[in-house]
Amino acid sequence: MDTVWILGDQLSRSSPVLADASPDADRILMIEADDAIAGRSFHRQRLHLVLTSMRRFAESLRDEGFEVDYRRAPTFREGLADHREAFRPGRIRATEPSSWWMHGRMEDWDVELVRSDAFLCHYDEFREWAQGRRRLVMEDFYRWQRTRFGYLMDGDEPAGGKWNFDAANREPPDRDRVEWPQPMHGDLDEVDHAVIGALPPSAFGAVPDGVWATTRKGALDRLDRFISERLPTFGPGQDAMLTGQWSMLHSLISPYLNIGLLHPHEVCDAAEAAYRSGSVPIESAEGFIRQVLGWREYVWGVYWLWMPEYADRNHLDAGRPLPPLFETGETDMHCVSDVLDAVDRHAYAHHIQRLMIVANLALIAGIDPQALTDWMRRAFVDGADWVMVPNVVGMGLYADGGMMATKPYAAGGNYINRMSDYCSGCRFDPKKRVGPDACPFTTLYWDFLDRNQEKLATNHRLSRQLGGARRLSDMPLVRERALDVLEAMDRGAL
Ligand SMILES: Cc1cc2nc3c(=O)[nH]c(=O)nc-3n(C[C@H](O)[C@H](O)[C@H](O)COP(=O)(O)OP(=O)(O)OC[C@H]3O[C@@H](n4cnc5c(N)ncnc54)[C@H](O)[C@@H]3O)c2cc1C
Ligand code: SF4
Structure with a gap:
């Protein structure tokens, strides 16, 4: 046999x-x-x-x-x-x-x-697509995928007349919305309890509560629920964050896609069918299909193309060890503490929290990319080498020097204030970059640009921000405040 x-x-x-x-x-x-x-x-x-x-x-x-x-x-x-x-x-x-x-x-x-069929684009096909291209632009790959698989296509044209509805999908949160769809929960049975009872003493975080399914049926039920309840308004609210709303309108399907309980084809098929039936507008259907057919497959492709050297990249020479708040969850930064609380309770944070809170903090504080990758791989329910390495090293921390993202996703408190309600419950002020109540994100953002002027100088997409940093008359005070912020963060007192 x-x-x-x-x-x-x-x-x-x-x-x-x-x-x-x-x-x-x-x-x-x-x-x-x-x-x-x-x-x-x-x-x-x-x-x-x-x-x-x-x-x-x-x-x-x-x-x-x-x-x-x-x-x-x-x-x-x-x-x-x-x-x-x-x-x-x-x-x-x-x-x-x-x-x-x-x-x-x-x-x-x-x-x-x-040969695996777990992705729509096998890494051999990605390699062929990548051959001869100067830059591997996700948008080009995504359009190629849309065309060859026929998702959201009306003949040769993209459905809705545009390939990309990103501009409609960056809305701040709807603060007046009272009812948010709640994630599905299942009951735990004796198999769950046997596994939970035998988890190693080194395991951390809240005990499973049934939010994550462990069967294909459970995963399919959750996909159905997402398509009917969340997808119709997923697009515009994709980048928004609200205190205590750990999942917002996100699908929560990454763990199932990543362990084989769901296949990306059936996920895209379900979103396409909802759009064709008229129950989901184009900006939401496109915004979601872009994630699964575009970003997810692109990340898979670049991982196989660039490994193993890629995992060790550190373009900005960032060497700060992971500060204690990643383990304790304790910090006065309200945005960070809300995200770390969600990670502790659900082993999850949604995309914009991962990118613009956790990775952004690590980027502007100069945290070692490999240390952050390791923490995220251990802390997230959907963690896996292939998806963590490009997202942290490339997208989050710009440690690949721009192979993946065209510029660092660095932002100060003003961005977080616009896209969330976090700042109103915080002891820091997002508009201030100096002084004891200055927002650590705002201070570190300017300090990051200042510290990395040389390394980022050739990036034309950043010239406005770098010029802005050069013109700041209070830069000496920003540098001083940044040192205090980093020192406090290192000793777990921020
Ligand atoms: C720093 C950082 C670390 C990340 N780590 C992981 C990880 O360990 N595992 C993981 O699956 N995703 C990771 N992502 C990608 C993305 O944040 C998650 O896939 C998403 O938040 C999962 O939640 P969801 O299923 O509710 O996603 P939704 O927002 O509902 O999106 C739908 C699906 O699109 C796919 N997707 C969207 N963006 C990406 C992306 N950049 N890379 C890969 N897939 C994507 C996922 O499969 C996701 O389930 C990371 C992103 C960043 C910036
Ligand atoms: S003020 Fe700064 S630290 Fe506080 S919630 Fe806003 S962005 Fe986060």
């Missing part, structure tokens, strides 16, 4: 490696590797999502008649060796893994890798 080895982020029954498998010819192998689970501290909800989903997936394959060797082992290598010893399989096949590191290891272990 042959073996089909399924990793924890490959829980798709329709993947090519399983579509070909049969209980008569194939045995299934699944491994819970201690070094991957307990070797570093992960958020409880991240570990629970993956381990519970794996166990349920194994059970569903047993129900189909497959023999499943579900084993716990110190490492993947040892689990595989023990399986070989116990069953002496003919071949061991597996879907190509999502991590560059694991790919190399599986090849070394003589595992036959089957």
Whole structure:
């Protein structure tokens, strides 16, 4: 008999490696590797999502008649060796893994890798698309994807007459809205409790409460609910933030896409169908499909194109260690404390919180990109190497020197004030850059431009801001205040 080895982020029954498998010819192998689970501290909800989903997936394959060797082992290598010893399989096949590191290891272990269909654009196709291009512009890739898959297309033309509705999708939050759709919750059963009870002592964050599904059915139900309740107004409110509204109108489907419980095709199909039925306006349908068909696939493509050197990039020579507030969640910066509270309670923050609060703070404070990547990978329910590395190193921290983003996503308190209600509940003043109540974001934003004048000088998209920083008459005071802010942040007193 042959073996089909399924990793924890490959829980798709329709993947090519399983579509070909049969209980008569194939045995299934699944491994819970201690070094991957307990070797570093992960958020409880991240570990629970993956381990519970794996166990349920194994059970569903047993129900189909497959023999499943579900084993716990110190490492993947040892689990595989023990399986070989116990069953002496003919071949061991597996879907190509999502991590560059694991790919190399599986090849070394003589595992036959089957081409993955988990993304609409395989990284080989992305490589072809990228060939000969001076810059890999996401918008160009996204249009190519739209055209070849026919999403939101009326013949050769984009639906609604435009490719991009970004301009309509940057609205500040609707502060008067009283009712916000609440995320779905499911009940926890004995499988959940068994996993939760055995989580390693190093795990952190709130105990799972049923918000994250661990079955395909649960993931599909949540997708349906998103399409009917949130997608109609998703677009315009995409960048908005409100205190205590941890999910706003976001879909919360990244964990399912990332572990194989949902496929990007069915997600885009659902959004397209809602648009065609008239229940969702074009700016929301386009804004959402852009995320899944454009950004997600682009990030996947650049990860495979640029690894492994990419993960270690540090263009701005940022070396500050992660300050204590990332572990304690304690800070007077209201925006940061609200986001870290959401991470603690749900292992989640929505895109603009990740980019414009967490990553922005790290960027302008000069925090080590690899330290932030590591923290985010451990703290988020949807964390994975392929998606974390480009989003943190490239998009968030500009550590790749502009390979991905055309300019750093650096912003001061005024941006956060415009896009949220955070500042009204904060002891700092977003308009001030000097003085004891100056907003740390505002101070550090100007200090960041000042500190990095030389490295950013060739970026024409930044010339206005760099010129502004050069003309600031109070720059000496800004520098002084920035030193105080950074010193307080380092000792956990900001
Ligand atoms: C610093 C930083 C770190 C991030 N880390 C992760 C991560 O570990 N895992 C992860 O899946 N996403 C990550 N993202 C991308 C994005 O923030 C999340 O996918 C999104 O917030 C997940 O929530 P949602 O499902 O409610 O998304 P929605 O806002 O509803 O968007 C829909 C879907 O689009 C996809 N998407 C949108 N933007 C991106 C992007 N930039 N990269 C990849 N997919 C995207 C996701 O699959 C998401 O589920 C990160 C972004 C930044 C800036
Ligand atoms: S004033 Fe500054 S620190 Fe406070 S919430 Fe606003 S942006 Fe955040």
